[in-house]
Amino acid sequence: MSSQQSNRVATIVINIMVAFVVLILIFLLGDILITGLPHVTLHLLTSPSQSFAAGGGIRDQLFNSFYLLVLTLLISFPLSLGAAIYLAEYAANNWLTSLIRTSIEVLSSLPSVVVGLFGYLLFVIQFKFGFSILSGAIALTFFNLPLLIRSIEGSLHAVPRSQHEAGISLGLSNWKTIKGIILPAALPGILTGIILSAGRVFGEAAALIYTAGESAPIVSYTNWNPLDSNSFLNPMRPAETLAVHIWKLNTEGVTPDAVSISAGASAVLVIVLLIFNLSARAIGNHLYQKGSGHK
Amino acid sequence: MENNNIFAKTHLVTPQEPPAITTDNLQVYYGDNHAMHDASLSFPEHQITALIGASGSGKSTYLRSLNRMNDDLATVKGKIMYHGIDINASDVNVYEIRRHIGMVFQLPNPFAKSIRENLTFALKAYGIKKKSELDERVETSLKEAALWDEVKDNLNRSALSLSGGQAQRLCIARSLAIKPDVLLLDEPASALDPISTAKIEATLLKLVKKYTIIIVTHNMQQASRISKYTAFFHLGHVLEFDTTSHIFQEPQVPVTRDYVLGNFG
Numbered sequence: 001m002s003s004q005q006s007n008r009v010a011t012i013v014i015n016i017m018v019a020f021v022v023l024i025l026i027f028l029l030g031d032i033l034i035t036g037l038p039h040v041t042l043h044l045l046t047s048p049s050q051s052f053a054a055g056g057g058i059r060d061q062l063f064n065s066f067y068l069l070v071l072t073l074l075i076s077f078p079l080s081l082g083a084a085i086y087l088a089e090y091a092a093n094n095w096l097t098s099l100i101r102t103s104i105e106v107l108s109s110l111p112s113v114v115v116g117l118f119g120y121l122l123f124v125i126q127f128k129f130g131f132s133i134l135s136g137a138i139a140l141t142f143f144n145l146p147l148l149i150r151s152i153e154g155s156l157h158a159v160p161r162s163q164h165e166a167g168i169s170l171g172l173s174n175w176k177t178i179k180g181i182i183l184p185a186a187l188p189g190i191l192t193g194i195i196l197s198a199g200r201v202f203g204e205a206a207a208l209i210y211t212a213g214e215s216a217p218i219v220s221y222t223n224w225n226p227l228d229s230n231s232f233l234n235p236m237r238p239a240e241t242l243a244v245h246i247w248k249l250n251t252e253g254v255t256p257d258a259v260s261i262s263a264g265a266s267a268v269l270v271i272v273l274l275i276f277n278l279s280a281r282a283i284g285n286h287l288y289q290k291g292s293g294h295k
Numbered sequence: 296m297e298n299n300n301i302f303a304k305t306h307l308v309t310p311q312e313p314p315a316i317t318t319d320n321l322q323v324y325y326g327d328n329h330a331m332h333d334a335s336l337s338f339p340e341h342q343i344t345a346l347i348g349a350s351g352s353g354k355s356t357y358l359r360s361l362n363r364m365n366d367d368l369a370t371v372k373g374k375i376m377y378h379g380i381d382i383n384a385s386d387v388n389v390y391e392i393r394r395h396i397g398m399v400f401q402l403p404n405p406f407a408k409s410i411r412e413n414l415t416f417a418l419k420a421y422g423i424k425k426k427s428e429l430d431e432r433v434e435t436s437l438k439e440a441a442l443w444d445e446v447k448d449n450l451n452r453s454a455l456s457l458s459g460g461q462a463q464r465l466c467i468a469r470s471l472a473i474k475p476d477v478l479l480l481d482e483p484a485s486a487l488d489p490i491s492t493a494k495i496e497a498t499l500l501k502l503v504k505k506y507t508i509i510i511v512t513h514n515m516q517q518a519s520r521i522s523k524y525t526a527f528f529h530l531g532h533v534l535e536f537d538t539t540s541h542i543f544q545e546p547q548v549p550v551t552r553d554y555v556l557g558n559f560g
Contacts (some may be wrong), residue, residue, distance in 0.1 A: 160404070162400060162402055162404035163404055163406065163407075165364065165400060165404070166400070166404045166405075166406065166466070166469075167406075167417075168364065168393070169362065169364060169393055169397065169398040169400075169470070170393065170394075170397070170416075170417040170469065170470070170473055171390045171391065171392075171393040171394035171417065171421075171473065172390070172417055172420055173390060176420050180416060180420065181406050181416070184407065184408070185406070185407045290453075
């Protein structure tokens with residue numbers, strides 16, 4: 001075979017593979033949206049769910065998903081930022097650093113069910129947090145940490161070493177240089193990483209079944225005191241999320257309209273994930289252009 | 296043995312002018328690699344001194360040691376005397392040293408901030424908050440670096456939108472804004488076109504009235520155009536230090552002669 005021929009064959013094979021991947025994606029997205037979108041109504045989005053009767057909604061589950069996401073990021077972002085700064089800027093190239101890196105790799109490959117069961121034993125039972133948003137947020141933090149640390153560390157590494165030298169050469173301390181020069185330069189990448197990890201957290205179910213629980217108690221959206229048991233902000237209440245609700249409807253759902261609610265809820269979930277991903281790109285591009293002055 | 300002999304013959308003068316910085320038996324090690332041997336030089340105040348030599352001769356390593364930029368990378372032994380203080384001592388405040396001895400790098404490295412913020416970032420970190428003083432420093436240093444006329448209309452523009460030559464002059468201005476005394480330049484024009492290079496050289500010739508300048512360069516014409524003194528580095532040794540005209544017209548060391556004639560490097 002001549003080199004032109006082999007080049008042509010390789011190109012065709014690669015194109016077929018890409019087409020295959022794209023087709024799977026279009027089929028999945030299309031199926032979910034086409035089956036689900038007709039069921040996405042204002043009623044679905046604004047009504048509480050029903051256990052037995054038809055006509056339930058996903059209001060509380062949708063809110064719970066967002067609330068859990070916010071709490072998870074509140075816990076995991078500062079931890080990841082600190083760890084990533086350490087790994088990218090301070091860590092020496094020795095056995096301790098490689099042990100930390102390996103631990104992070106292992107953490108990222110843990111099955112989410114294992115994370116969930118671990119959270120159940122430690123936080124729900126041992127620490128007596130019960131099935132609660134807090135237990136769920138901590139379990140999701142375990143899940144989210146490796147992803148966030150790696151994406152933040154990558155963004156920090158992408159800032160050229162010469163920026164660091166410039167700061168140091170002006171008599172600034174290492175920390176001032178990192179805080180004032182490296183972190184702002186890495187911000188677009190960091191934000192993109194946060195939003196993408198948010199998508200993963202938002203869609204997670206298995207780790208939450210045993211930690212945040214499968215029930216969505218009626219809460220008051222006008223009670224802003226997070227210490228009140230019926231407040232929507234109370235972190236100690238159980239909170240079924242959208243992804244867990246979809247799972248429950250399809251395994252043990254007894255409402256007559258379980259299939260249509262599940263389809264609608266799935267469409268909502270996918271749309272939220274798409275919004276996360278697209279906004280991650282948009283915000284990243286916008287900040288990059290703002291920083292580099294190419295408008 | 297031949298190899299050892301070439302380091303035996305050296306010719307190092309001590310300039311008449313009062314020195315801004317002198318180094319005494321400066322040695323640099325990267326781990327076990329002895330990158331710089333016994334460099335004892337004296338850099339006169341308000342003069343441009345050029346450090347020349349082939350790649351790997353140790354000239355950049357030496358330059359970076361002068362304001363302790365090699366602290367995390369290498370072990371630097373020996374003395375660096377600046378205003379009667381050994382600034383290579385471990386108890387010296389390195390941040391303070393770098394405020395007096397500024398540095399400009401080979402590749403322009405402006406911060407991803409506005410032109411103004413590039414100049415004021417360090418000043419603010421030092422606690423200078425008054426807008427009038429910051430504005431004054433911005434204008435003065437941009438004028439000193441011959442960039443003011445090109446950027447004065449929009450100082451809030453991102454520094455990353457500047458051309459390579461402008462960005463390098465901004466980096467010079469950034470170093471000048473903190474009012475150093477000595478300016479170290481590590482091949483500042485090697486990534487620039489001839490016109491930008493000429494502008495940088497003209498800028499340096501003006502700056503030398505106020506600052507002591509030490510510049511590493513690969514470009515021998517550049518060294519002969521702008522510097523009063525030249526040091527020749529070879530394989531981690533300083534072989535010759537003299538006025539630039541002596542180095543280029545009547546070098547005393549055979550290796551220097553070979554280098555300035557273009558026989559190697």
